[in-house]
Amino acid sequence: MAATIKDVARLAGVSQSSVSRTLAAPDQVRADTRARVERAVAQLGYEPNRIARGLSTGRTGTIGFLVPDIANPFFPGIVKAAQRRSREFGLAVLLADSDEDPATETDLIRTLTKQVDGFVLCAPRAGDDDLRSVCGDVPVVLLNRRVGQLPSIIFDNADGIRQALAHLAALGHRRVAYVAGPRTSWVNRERLRAVRTGAAGLGLDLFEPGNVSPDLEGGVAVADLVLAASVTAVVAYNDMIGLGLLSRFNARGVTVPGDVSIVGFDDIPASALVSPALTTVSQPKDQCGRAGIDLLADLLNDRDRPGGTRVCLPTRLIVRGSTGPAPRP
Amino acid sequence: MAATIKDVARLAGVSQSSVSRTLAAPDQVRADTRARVERAVAQLGYEPNRIARGLSTGRTGTIGFLVPDIANPFFPGIVKAAQRRSREFGLAVLLADSDEDPATETDLIRTLTKQVDGFVLCAPRAGDDDLRSVCGDVPVVLLNRRVGQLPSIIFDNADGIRQALAHLAALGHRRVAYVAGPRTSWVNRERLRAVRTGAAGLGLDLFEPGNVSPDLEGGVAVADLVLAASVTAVVAYNDMIGLGLLSRFNARGVTVPGDVSIVGFDDIPASALVSPALTTVSQPKDQCGRAGIDLLADLLNDRDRPGGTRVCLPTRLIVRGSTGPAPRP
DNA sequence: ACAAGATCTGGAACCGCTTCCAGCAATCGT
DNA sequence: ACGATTGCTGGAAGCGGTTCCAGATCTTGT
Numbered sequence: 244m245a246a247t248i249k250d251v252a253r254l255a256g257v258s259q260s261s262v263s264r265t266l267a268a269p270d271q272v273r274a275d276t277r278a279r280v281e282r283a284v285a286q287l288g289y290e291p292n293r294i295a296r297g298l299s300t301g302r303t304g305t306i307g308f309l310v311p312d313i314a315n316p317f318f319p320g321i322v323k324a325a326q327r328r329s330r331e332f333g334l335a336v337l338l339a340d341s342d343e344d345p346a347t348e349t350d351l352i353r354t355l356t357k358q359v360d361g362f363v364l365c366a367p368r369a370g371d372d373d374l375r376s377v378c379g380d381v382p383v384v385l386l387n388r389r390v391g392q393l394p395s396i397i398f399d400n401a402d403g404i405r406q407a408l409a410h411l412a413a414l415g416h417r418r419v420a421y422v423a424g425p426r427t428s429w430v431n432r433e434r435l436r437a438v439r440t441g442a443a444g445l446g447l448d449l450f451e452p453g454n455v456s457p458d459l460e461g462g463v464a465v466a467d468l469v470l471a472a473s474v475t476a477v478v479a480y481n482d483m484i485g486l487g488l489l490s491r492f493n494a495r496g497v498t499v500p501g502d503v504s505i506v507g508f509d510d511i512p513a514s515a516l517v518s519p520a521l522t523t524v525s526q527p528k529d530q531c532g533r534a535g536i537d538l539l540a541d542l543l544n545d546r547d548r549p550g551g552t553r554v555c556l557p558t559r560l561i562v563r564g565s566t567g568p569a570p571r572p
Numbered sequence: 573m574a575a576t577i578k579d580v581a582r583l584a585g586v587s588q589s590s591v592s593r594t595l596a597a598p599d600q601v602r603a604d605t606r607a608r609v610e611r612a613v614a615q616l617g618y619e620p621n622r623i624a625r626g627l628s629t630g631r632t633g634t635i636g637f638l639v640p641d642i643a644n645p646f647f648p649g650i651v652k653a654a655q656r657r658s659r660e661f662g663l664a665v666l667l668a669d670s671d672e673d674p675a676t677e678t679d680l681i682r683t684l685t686k687q688v689d690g691f692v693l694c695a696p697r698a699g700d701d702d703l704r705s706v707c708g709d710v711p712v713v714l715l716n717r718r719v720g721q722l723p724s725i726i727f728d729n730a731d732g733i734r735q736a737l738a739h740l741a742a743l744g745h746r747r748v749a750y751v752a753g754p755r756t757s758w759v760n761r762e763r764l765r766a767v768r769t770g771a772a773g774l775g776l777d778l779f780e781p782g783n784v785s786p787d788l789e790g791g792v793a794v795a796d797l798v799l800a801a802s803v804t805a806v807v808a809y810n811d812m813i814g815l816g817l818l819s820r821f822n823a824r825g826v827t828v829p830g831d832v833s834i835v836g837f838d839d840i841p842a843s844a845l846v847s848p849a850l851t852t853v854s855q856p857k858d859q860c861g862r863a864g865i866d867l868l869a870d871l872l873n874d875r876d877r878p879g880g881t882r883v884c885l886p887t888r889l890i891v892r893g894s895t896g897p898a899p900r901p
Numbered sequence: 902a903c904a905a906g907a908t909c910t911g912g913a914a915c916c917g918c919t920t921c922c923a924g925c926a927a928t929c930g931t
Numbered sequence: 932a933c934g935a936t937t938g939c940t941g942g943a944a945g946c947g948g949t950t951c952c953a954g955a956t957c958t959t960g961t
Contacts (some may be wrong), residue, residue: 245686258911265947293687294626295947300915303623305666305687314652316841319643326642326669335684337634340655340665355664357574358622358634394902435961460846486845493847512645513842516788516815518822561933576917587941600938624917627946636931908957914950921944929936 255283266291271517297366305335306539307359309351311343311368316511317481321386324532332540333498334360338562345369349416352377361536364388366430382542388429388533394542396534403524403558404437407506408476410522415569416476416504418448421470422488424457424480431480434508438478450474455484456541459477462487470495475503475569482514484505485521489565492494500567510561519564526558575616584612586847595620606829634664636688637678640672640697646810646842646857650694650715653861656900663689673770674698681899689872692864695759711871715864717758723871723881725863729759730852732887733766736807736835737774737890739851744828744898745805745833749798751817752811753786760809762839777801784813791816799824804832804898811836811843815851818894829896839890848893857889 252259264272265280274282283289297303298491308325310318322338329336337359341348345368352362361382367374371390377383378393385395392537411419421438424431431454431567442449452468455461462484469488471478485507492499499505499519507514510525534554575703586605593601594609601609610619611876626632637654639647651667658665667689670677674697681691690711696703700719706712714724740748750767753760761785771778781797784790791813798806800816808814814836821828828834828848836843839854863883870877 248949249947259948260913260950261909264910267949271909276909280881284814288684290686292947294623294632295916296949297623297916298627298918298947299949301916312652313655314648316645316648319645319648322667323641323643323669326667327671330680335666335687337664338637338651338655339665340652351659354619357619358664398802399907427577427739490845516819516842517845518847577919578917588918589920589941593940596919600939605939621917624946625919627917627948630946650961893929894960903961904959906957906959908955910953910955912951912953914952916949917945917946919944921942923940923941923942925938927936927938929934931933 245292246289248289248291250287251280251283251289254287255279264458279455282562285343301542302360303358304333305337305354305359306536307337307339307362308365309339309341309348309357309367310365311341311348313338313340314364316483316513317509318365320528321532324529325363325536326532328533328536332536332541334536337382341368343368345373349373349377356381361539365537366533382539384535384539386531387551392553394538396531396538396554396556398531398556399558400433401437401441403508403526403560404434404478405441406437406558406560407508407522407524408441408447410505410562410566411476411478411504412445412447414476414504414566416447416474417569418450418472418476420450420452420466420472420473420474420477422452422469422477422479422484423454424461424463424484426454428457434480455480457481458483459487459490460491463491466491466495470497470503471496476506477503478506478508480508482509482511482521482523485565486513486517489517489519499565502567502570504569506560507564517564522563522566523561524558525569526560527556530556574621575618577618577620579616579893580609580612580618583616584608603625631689631872632687633662634666634688635865636668636681636684636691637694638670638677638691638696639694640670640677642667642669645842646838647694649857650861650864653858654673654865655861657862657865661865662866663869668772670697672697674702675889678702678706685710690868692868694864697756713864713868713871715860718882721882723779723867725860725867725883725885727860728887729762729854730770732768732837732855732889733763733807735772735887735889736837736851736853737767737770737776739891739895740805740807740833740835741774741776743805743833744894745776745803746898747779747801747803747805749779749781749793749801749803749806751781751791751798751806751808751813752783753790753813754782757786763809786810788811788816788819791818792820795820795824796840799826800830805835805895806832807835807837809837809840811840811850811852814852814894815842815846818846818848818850827844828894831899833895833898835889835895844892851895852890853887854890856885 251262339351348369363384366387389395450472455465466488507521507523510523514521580591668680677698692713695716701718718724760795779801784794795817836850839852843850
């Protein structure tokens with residue numbers, strides 16, 4: 244059995260209180276008491292039981308990290324960074340995967356809420372109101388989603404889209420398609436809006452084949468529609484759709500970027516591996532995960548943040564092989 | 573503030589004990605008492621505080637799930653399945669990422685060990701003895717690793733390799749390379765052994781360029797060595813190495829599978845997306861994650877398992893575009 | 902050297918729940 | 932109808948910490 248605070252107290256010849264204090268507020272105990280306690284702690288290899296501590300302090304030293312789908316290549320990078328940062332704060336991470344289902348999501352939050360000090364909700368699928376009601380009970384940081392004034396870390400989707408469109412325009416493209424993701428996705432709405440204003444600003448002719456599921460199949464399914472619309476370039480809601488387009492174009496003998504250019508969004512690992520490699524908008528995922536934990540940690544210690552509680556991270560266009568000059572008509 | 577057991581007891585007009593019993597062992601309380609408690613529970617929306625329960629029962633309802641690198645595409649699928657299964661058991665999952673470092677790994681296990689009921693260690697990097705010592709304190713299930721008689725779920729690496737070599741032999745390949753992964757990896761040792769016996773059995777000439785890191789760079793770095801050895805096919809320790817080989821071959825104008833065939837191992841998502849798509853040995857990852865939780869749950873309830881505590885899951889060769897008939901000399 | 906103040910310490914209550922134990926009521930056998 | 936089981940229930944003692952409070956000890960100023 245592991246040593247308890249009582250064992251330490253007995254060995255050191257002091258009271259439990261003193262042991263507790265030595266650990267929590269060393270400057271409140273006399274040097275020699277502290278020394279004896281520390282010796283006893285070392286000798287017994289004592290480490291406070293976090294569960295017990297949690298019961299009396301109401302703080303568990305654990306945070307909940309919720310993702311819609313950990314198997315989606317967009318998320319592991321964020322989780323990893325968050326994980327690493329949490330460890331630096333001595334926080335453990337309770338991972339929850341909602342399987343893209345809003346009901347499961349709120350359910351998970353509800354059941355986990357008493358075991359954690361706070362939540363990081365990564366691209367939550369639940370509605371604004373549900374999210375707001377959750378945040379009443381426990382500190383929450385939103386990642387890749389913004390709801391009112393709630394603390395959040397987002398990427399500069401609009402600027403990413405702007406860069407992508409400017410890149411295409413510079414290559415001589417005049418008519419481009421935007422393949423939208425799920426209608427209910429906050430990020431999709433952001434990107435869609437940016438595409439519309441961006442296209443208008445650059446004088447681009449915009450074709451919108453509608454919303455598809457944000458995976459390979461979605462891209463494959465919409466590819467022929469895009470082709471029939473005689474665009475010379477297509478911007479995809481995300482890389483998976485972009486890869487689906489690429490795959491279907493290849494299959495139909497449409498050359499990329501000779502006949503049509505493709506730009507994705509997210510810079511998932513696979514995008515660099517296909518050929519031609521996918522031009523895409525990259526987001527600092529590790530920074531996002533890290534900043535999410537930083538923000539939550541500040542919230543937990545109700546520290547004020549100089550930068551405010553709503554962070555926007557820059558995006559960057561990565562030009563690879565899938566974009567090239569527009570073909571001559 | 574959330575309702576406590578006291579509130580429920582007061583409202584129902586019974587003692588705390590009865591409330592507790594109603595929840596834990598309903599058949600030990602009289603029907604009408606139970607009914608009153610249940611009504612009070614419903615009315616207050618009471619849910620027992622797991623922390624408090626954990627303190628008195630010594631069980632937290634949480635399991636630790638440790639991976640070497642969640643950003644490695646091999647793991648998210650397993651984590652996801654494990655996650656889903658845990659939820660069915662009412663278990664929460666504490667995720668830990670060791671960053672491929674054995675010391676971090678044992679450290680994580682040690683610090684988390686008092687917050688969890690048990691661990692699932694996914695492809696642990698620590699040495700056998702460290703692992704054994706951990707398992708003394710807390711129930712542990714090993715995934716993709718076997719250490720003595722410890723409970724474990726592994727894939728049938730040997731059979732996967734056998735299938736891959738048989739496939740190549742059938743295509744007329746006579747001289748093949750095996751690009752080994754990290755020397756310290758248990759899985760690598762398994763696969764290497766299987767390659768040697770398999771090649772001998774099939775009368776294949778085996779070239780071993782040595783160990784490389786199990787990522788894209790590893791594959792790229794070793795590609796020229798493989799080529800210089802005039803093999804017609806190469807089996808890679810894993811898909812990332814396989815993709816690295818493919819990429820370098822492409823760059824050098826070596827056609828795949830015209831000049832040389834490539835077989836990977838793991839069937840990560842990207843392998844299906846590249847062209848030619850990578851022939852690879854697939855492992856039932858979701859089954860693995862699920863079985864890991866099942867096994868741990870049995871251990872936690874010290875149930876006896878009919879199947880024993882060491883499970884071996886089948887592997888399956890997925891033939892794609894990267895393998896073809898051996899070129900005529 | 903002594904009172905006032907500051908510093909340190911131990912006792913005890915408490916966090917929310919489980920579980921042992923004793924007691925009481927209802928049931929049973931004869 | 933009576934004692935012996937059996938079935939339920941409430942009280943209370945933990946689980947392992949933290950923290951408030953009162954009292955003991957040590958400084959300090961004079």
